Amino acid sequence: MADPVTHRQPSLAERAMAARGEAAAIGYLANLNPEQRAAVETIDGPVLVLAGAGTGKTRVLTTRIAHILASRRAFPGEILAVTFTNKAAREMKERIGHLVGEAVEGMPWLGTFHATGVKMLRRHAELVGLKPGFSILDTDDQIRLLRQLIQAENIDEKRWPARVLAGAIDGWKNRALTPDKVPAGEGGAYANGLGVKLYKDYQDRLKVLNAVDFGDLLLEVIRLFRENPDVLAHYQQRFKFLLVDEYQDTNVAQYLWLRLLAQRQEGRPQNICCVGDDDQSIYGWRGAEVDNILRFDKDFPGATVIRLERNYRSTGHILAAASHLIAHNEGRLGKTLFTDGEDGERPTLTSVWDSEEEARSVGEEIEQLQRQGHALNEMAILVRASFQMREFEDRFITIGLPYRVIGGPRFYERLEIRDALAYLRCVAQPADDLAFERIVNTPKRGLGDATLQLLHDHARARNVPLMQAARVMVETEEFKPKARNALKSLIDAFDGWAAKLDTLPHQELAELVLDESGYTEMWQKDRTAEAAGRLENLKELVRSMEEFENLAGFLEHIALVTDARGEGESDDAVSIMTLHSAKGLEFDSVFLPGWEEGLFPHQRALDESGRAGLEEERRLAYVGITRARRNARIYFAGNRRIHGLWQSTVPSRFVNELPEGHVTIAEGLGTSGYGGMGRGGFGESRFDKAGAFSSTYATPGWQRAQAQKSLADAQGRFTGRSGSQAFGSTFAEGRGGFQGRLTERSGGGRTIDGELVAKSTGEPSRHKVGDRVFHLKFGYGEVVAADGNKLTVQFDKAGEKKVVDSFVEAA
DNA sequence: CCAGTTTTGGTTTTT
DNA sequence: CCAAAACTGG
Numbered sequence: 001m002a003d004p005v006t007h008r009q010p011s012l013a014e015r016a017m018a019a020r021g022e023a024a025a026i027g028y029l030a031n032l033n034p035e036q037r038a039a040v041e042t043i044d045g046p047v048l049v050l051a052g053a054g055t056g057k058t059r060v061l062t063t064r065i066a067h068i069l070a071s072r073r074a075f076p077g078e079i080l081a082v083t084f085t086n087k088a089a090r091e092m093k094e095r096i097g098h099l100v101g102e103a104v105e106g107m108p109w110l111g112t113f114h115a116t117g118v119k120m121l122r123r124h125a126e127l128v129g130l131k132p133g134f135s136i137l138d139t140d141d142q143i144r145l146l147r148q149l150i151q152a153e154n155i156d157e158k159r160w161p162a163r164v165l166a167g168a169i170d171g172w173k174n175r176a177l178t179p180d181k182v183p184a185g186e187g188g189a190y191a192n193g194l195g196v197k198l199y200k201d202y203q204d205r206l207k208v209l210n211a212v213d214f215g216d217l218l219l220e221v222i223r224l225f226r227e228n229p230d231v232l233a234h235y236q237q238r239f240k241f242l243l244v245d246e247y248q249d250t251n252v253a254q255y256l257w258l259r260l261l262a263q264r265q266e267g268r269p270q271n272i273c274c275v276g277d278d279d280q281s282i283y284g285w286r287g288a289e290v291d292n293i294l295r296f297d298k299d300f301p302g303a304t305v306i307r308l309e310r311n312y313r314s315t316g317h318i319l320a321a322a323s324h325l326i327a328h329n330e331g332r333l334g335k336t337l338f339t340d341g342e343d344g345e346r347p348t349l350t351s352v353w354d355s356e357e358e359a360r361s362v363g364e365e366i367e368q369l370q371r372q373g374h375a376l377n378e379m380a381i382l383v384r385a386s387f388q389m390r391e392f393e394d395r396f397i398t399i400g401l402p403y404r405v406i407g408g409p410r411f412y413e414r415l416e417i418r419d420a421l422a423y424l425r426c427v428a429q430p431a432d433d434l435a436f437e438r439i440v441n442t443p444k445r446g447l448g449d450a451t452l453q454l455l456h457d458h459a460r461a462r463n464v465p466l467m468q469a470a471r472v473m474v475e476t477e478e479f480k481p482k483a484r485n486a487l488k489s490l491i492d493a494f495d496g497w498a499a500k501l502d503t504l505p506h507q508e509l510a511e512l513v514l515d516e517s518g519y520t521e522m523w524q525k526d527r528t529a530e531a532a533g534r535l536e537n538l539k540e541l542v543r544s545m546e547e548f549e550n551l552a553g554f555l556e557h558i559a560l561v562t563d564a565r566g567e568g569e570s571d572d573a574v575s576i577m578t579l580h581s582a583k584g585l586e587f588d589s590v591f592l593p594g595w596e597e598g599l600f601p602h603q604r605a606l607d608e609s610g611r612a613g614l615e616e617e618r619r620l621a622y623v624g625i626t627r628a629r630r631n632a633r634i635y636f637a638g639n640r641r642i643h644g645l646w647q648s649t650v651p652s653r654f655v656n657e658l659p660e661g662h663v664t665i666a667e668g669l670g671t672s673g674y675g676g677m678g679r680g681g682f683g684e685s686r687f688d689k690a691g692a693f694s695s696t697y698a699t700p701g702w703q704r705a706q707a708q709k710s711l712a713d714a715q716g717r718f719t720g721r722s723g724s725q726a727f728g729s730t731f732a733e734g735r736g737g738f739q740g741r742l743t744e745r746s747g748g749g750r751t752i753d754g755e756l757v758a759k760s761t762g763e764p765s766r767h768k769v770g771d772r773v774f775h776l777k778f779g780y781g782e783v784v785a786a787d788g789n790k791l792t793v794q795f796d797k798a799g800e801k802k803v804v805d806s807f808v809e810a811a
Numbered sequence: 812c813c814a815g816t817t818t819t820g821g822t823t824t825t826t
Numbered sequence: 827c828c829a830a831a832a833c834t835g836g
Contacts, residue, residue: 084825084826085825085826086825086826112825112826113826114825114826115826117826136826138826139826158832213826214825214826215826217826218826249825282823283823283824283825285822285823285824286823286824286825384822384823385821385822385823386822386823387821387822390828407824410824410825444812444813446812448812559826560826561826578822578823578824579823580822580823580824581823581824599822602822602823603822604822604823605822605823616823620823641827642821643820643821643827643828644821644827644828645827
């Protein structure tokens with residue numbers, strides 16, 4: 001631990017403290033294998049840790065930080081550690097806390113790239129032409145703003161949708177391309193060459209609005225550093241150690257950002273440590289450059305590269321299958337995972353007739369595992385595309401299997417949350433035009449396009465915010481009386497709220513705003529299936545504000561956070577999610593359906609990115625398999641409904657890339673009992689049934705599905721989309737009753753042949769024929785038949801369904 | 812301005 | 827086929 005020359009001689013006290021640190025360090029270092037230990041202890045100079053799946057990546061990262069702290073090489077504030085997600089950042093903070101004990105009060109510079117960017121930008125906002133209170137636009141604001149600019153240019157919005165332009169701008173920003181740097185060819189691709197001009201207009205407009213988008217959080221910092229060497233030097237000197245998680249996911253902007261901070265300085269080693277796995281790079285399509293990790297040692301000459309190949313997660317066969325598959329990729333650094341653990345079960349390969357049978361098979365296997373004592377929480381279904389989820393949801397509802405969809409729309413993206421936030425933004429920052437526009441006529445106040453247009457013109461002409469324009473204009477005769485009055489009372493309301501900003505606790509203020517604005521009422525009157533959930537989410541939003549000191553702090557947080565999960569860990573439920581959102585997670589049993597050409601690898605990935613696309617798809621497959629600790633089960637169907645029509649499909653090439661010796665061809669569970677659909681091995685099931693039926697509804701799969709549907713009598717638990725459960729407490733709790741039921745089922749319910757033998761209570765239902773009822777998933781409907789606790793309900797939107805009594809309530 | 816209807820398009824997702 | 831967005835008529 002020789003100090004670099006530039007360091008002053010440590011004092012005696014410091015040396016004694018360091019010695020204590022060293023002693024404590026031995027405790028945590030002892031838990032590491034030699035490679036991990038090397039990754040932790042190689043402190044000076046650039047280090048790249050290639051951490052295969054399940055090799056203890058996070059442990060290395062956190063221990064390394066703990067080690068730096070414990071050995072007193074740096075104070076917490078002198079370490080910059082960046083992650084991609086808030087979740088990862090949170091997890092790291094927690095684990096460092098555990099390692100170091102209470103000694104460290106947090107790490108101020110451990111966070112996402114974006115959060116770190118904001119922090120720096122707020123401090124130096126003026127240097128890049130912003131005011132410190134700048135607001136952060138999300139995708140939706142961004143699109144609305146672009147739409148205005150597109151309209152201003154008189155461009156046909158049908159042909160050139162704003163979201164396409166938003167995508168293009170995003171892409172440019174990912175690559176750190178400012179408007180002047182966009183390659184001519186690309187800029188011309190949008191709206192006859194107006195793309196770049198619009199990009200520029202957009203940036204100008206952002207400055208006027210004192211706003212930035214997500215991309216700017218990186219780009220503006222880069223600009224800040226480049227144009228202000230003193231600021232850059234300040235941060236370079238401050239951060240003695242840089243750590244980067246998931247380096248394979250960095251885009252060009254993030255790479256440049258890091259490189260500036262990590263620049264070589266006189267007499268000081270580049271203490272940058274990047275951790276990642278090129279084989280798990282699955283975000284190329286949103287700008288990640290695998291190349292960053294592939295050429296790390298060129299960017300940082302003299303880098304130490306450490307491979308973590310000892311896997312602690314999966315059994316031998318699973319690891320072998322995954323390794324063999326990924327070995328088909330050419331553009332990789334190459335790692336060979338191994339384990340000392342047992343071989344375990346071979347991954348299975350199951351050929352099914354169609355997606356319906358796929359869902360049924362998976363359901364049966366899950367129930368079988370459950371009977372063997374496996375927790376549903378330890379099982380996951382990982383799909384390539386979210387449309388695949390539906391079939392599983394339907395099936396699980398039918399058999400009453402609790403499930404949980406991970407991913408879905410994120411909490412903050414929900415309409416009601418965004419509306420509520422817009423109100424709060426207007427209160428906190430009256431100049432926030434985009435927020436104002438959003439809520440000016442929500443709930444309906446009779447302030448339509450015409451009024452808004454007038455407001456816009458006025459605001460634009462005087463160069464003032466919309467709110468200000470409105471304030472002036474309500475005193476004139478420019479509006480029709482109706483609009484004028486509506487606007488007047490809205491402004492008065494905002495004045496009232498703003499006056500209470502400093503006196504009223506922000507939580508109460510939020511409630512007041514939502515009530516007085518009529519927003520809550522709007523949803524109370526709404527009778528659609530979602531309304532109840534939306535109100536629940538609004539309550540949750542207010543509740544979640546508790547943790548923040550004031551409104552501004554809360555709004556800052558919310559702009560950067562997309563917590564997709566509050567996760568009802570208490571419920572035992574199977575997880576359904578995309579392969580992408582499964583990265584970083586692990587389960588005992590993993591089900592991998594839909595391994596068919598066109599779907600996985602996805603056709604579009606192949607068409608748009610060719611070989612690189614194929615390799616990324618293969619990495620996805622690798623990520624999927626390596627999520628499994630003990631069981632990995634792969635499925636492919638011979639027929640799948642794509643855009644409504646049945647198409648026959650070919651097994652994925654990835655299936656054939658699995659090593660024969662490490663997989664088992666499933667002999668079909670044979671429990672289906674329906675016409676003995678022999679699910680033999682490869683293709684067999686396709687062979688004996690295809691041909692006779694061309695497509696459409698004549699297929700046996702479809703007919704059987706119909707038969708099965710009418711048999712399905714048990715209604716599954718509604719285990720809400722996780723998105724609605726963000727911010728801690730669950731959606732289900734809010735509506736009462738469901739949690740209890742859930743436990744009842746997981747304890748006692750038995751299934752035979754996939755059909756839930758609903759332990760019919762025999763008691764007549766609370767609801768009788770003709771009653772109006774409400775169901776969380778299907779919405780409102782009318783009971784058309786009742787048999788004990790089983791009801792047949794004609795839902796207004798979802799059609800006729802058989803549901804268990806306990807899942808509906810009187811409407 | 813709203814409700815009901817037609818049209819359209821339908822990988823992956825974080826900040 | 828099915829959900830969301832874009833239209834159209836009251």
